[in-house]
Amino acid sequence: MGRFIQIVEVGPRDGLQNEKTVLEPAVRADFVQRLEAAGAKRIEAVSFVHPKYVPQMAGAEEVMAALPRLEGRSRIGLVLNGKGYDRALGTAVDEVNVAMSATDGFGLKNQGLTVDQQVQMLADIMAGRANADGAPGATPKLSATLSCIWGCPFDGEVSVQQVGDLVARIAALGVEEIALADTIGVGDPWSVTKKVEAARKAAPDATLRLHFHDTRNTGLANAYAGVEAGVDVLDASVGGIGGCPFAPGATGNIATEDLVYMLERAGYSTGYDLDALIETARWIGAQIGKPNPSALSRAGGWPIRSAS
């Protein structure tokens, strides 16, 4: 077995939140379980955002209640602020992911906070966790995702320096896993290498994770560059579904099955079952009423086999 690359499945959150069709919590819990059966060990299962802004994510508590804890599986809940974090603590999520932005423009649009205000928000959450440390198991793991690392639809370019500075601030708060996100899919693989190197220098002890969208077809090239730069954790969405409701022009995440194919064909191990993933991509496509954009669900894997 080759080097293990962990793929965090984000279809139930980043995937579904940008689809027009709103799925009931029971269907979303079913989706999570199908993905886990296909090999997903970490899943972004829910988002604790206000249903007024993202109706697709309403009923996070119901989704989590429908998911009995499962050994070796970690369900992640996304939060945008302290209020969302407190909601997450009331559920059985194994991890919390705090979403932030590298730019004021996107931060204000997405969660009403500048970068400085977001860092303060995260600092408050981290302080609360430190105080709660007497109760082991009470605090789920925490990661932070920094969006717009490769460019912002409102503020434009984001420099390597900006990325390093922000990552250093986040790491200084004690965050153990930091995800760099190309929210609008404008990155190129050469810039991935540079920004991963800057982030590693800024946070040598943190785990780095990468989150790519395939908006301009560079998603897998960026993933490859990230793996070559030593990153072992990548986000992907089954079927390539999704996007971001507040990022104009954004399309889906890189498709889990496409990423699994590329990695496993090269001898890396992912723990996923490609056929089961393609089957799940078909299933969620039927739920949201449209074919999904992944290449593997159309072309099938290797040796040449039709996916139909």
Next chain:
Amino acid sequence: MGRFIQIVEVGPRDGLQNEKTVLEPAVRADFVQRLEAAGAKRIEAVSFVHPKYVPQMAGAEEVMAALPRLEGRSRIGLVLNGKGYDRALGTAVDEVNVAMSATDGFGLKNQGLTVDQQVQMLADIMAGRANADGAPGATPKLSATLSCIWGCPFDGEVSVQQVGDLVARIAALGVEEIALADTIGVGDPWSVTKKVEAARKAAPDATLRLHFHDTRNTGLANAYAGVEAGVDVLDASVGGIGGCPFAPGATGNIATEDLVYMLERAGYSTGYDLDALIETARWIGAQIGKPNPSALSRAGGWPIRSAS
């Protein structure tokens, strides 16, 4: 200006030959000229194959007759054998590309020749060229494309050793440019690095060129790996149209506009005008009656701008 990457536009040949809609020679000549206006310096303009097998490529002579020679532009004609080569010599093509296969299975299906027979066919063509050397300008430049380098729909895996051995045989015949093609889009970027290295070792004096299909969404990752391995010449098809009629499951080439975006965003220069390319992708989509699969023609470039 960064390092220059030459993109050989293959839309009028590899693109159109797999489309159901058959375009008249006049429309195909128009297509070539639109691409040249968008920046294409080398174009696979025609294919000298029998119209019974590939009706989309019928009338290569008419296409070439409609294209007055243009300084700094090179029109390439694809041939599968000596008969096609002789036809090419009767036209104004600036270059001839001899298509071959790395495997017997594909070679027999595509042109009725085993690998050994194809090498002999190329040797005969090269011998004829050597004899014609007294007439300068009478012989167009020649390159060879080796298909199925990353896998064959009939014979399965193709090893690094096989690639090196075949490239050495082709280079020994005096071929100055050798293209490695992932005809069915099964390659991964790590294997691109390995096979490019093997090819360079086998043919240190030849120019290497790469030809990728995006069937499994790895096309741009493979292109990136190729550029990182030092290759300066890549094939692409505007709009990502096309495929191969004799390769089951194959879909379009990597899209020229997607490749241009990835390269130019990273500071490489290509000589193409991205907006004009997107416009041409739209135009050819209208001619063949379907939207093209490229990401850029949907998402637009950077800074964020709609392509519509």
